[in-house]
């Protein structure tokens with residue numbers, strides 16, 4: 662089952678996943694808009710629907726395993742794999758070195774056909790690192806799918822990419838950030854604790 666980009670946007674908006682402000686992204690770049698994907702991924706029904714669109718696109722790729730980068734990619738890889746009836750693995754950041762690797766005993770056979778999935782693609786870094794980890798483990802990457810490509814098409818991978826929703830949201834290096842220039846405090850969105858509700 663495919664899904665229209667407008668429906669993906671509606672799912673993100675309805676879940677409260679679109680936030681405006683001054684954010685420090687995982688890439689280190691700053692942006693006036695942040696997509697808190699876990700506001701969507703906390704809902705299994707919406708996650709299942711989004712992953713069904715990825716699974717439908719992957720139907721002809723003879724996928725044997727689905728791989729994603731931590732953290733959201735774990736959930737997406739697992740759900741897409743469940744729908745395809747295959748296995749899911751995830752790649753973690755290396756400690757003290759660039760790139761990602763498979764741990765937890767995850768192994769690939771030589772030439773194993775792997776689909777790489779992720780939630781939000783900003784620079785393509787995490788997805789490309791997962792692609793490299795698959796290759797380092799002996800697998801063959803047959804494609805990549807993400808829920809949202811927010812790079813405006815500027816993020817490049819060396820495999821075919823499909824995004825359910827494409828967005829062009831500006832991101833800036835700190836030195837060129839207009840919000841920094843105005844003195845607006847920047848925040849790390851993903852690490853901010855949720856509001857605490859006090860019950861009596």
Ligand SMILES: [Zn+2]
Nearest residue numbers: 691838840841
């Ligand atoms: Zn800034």
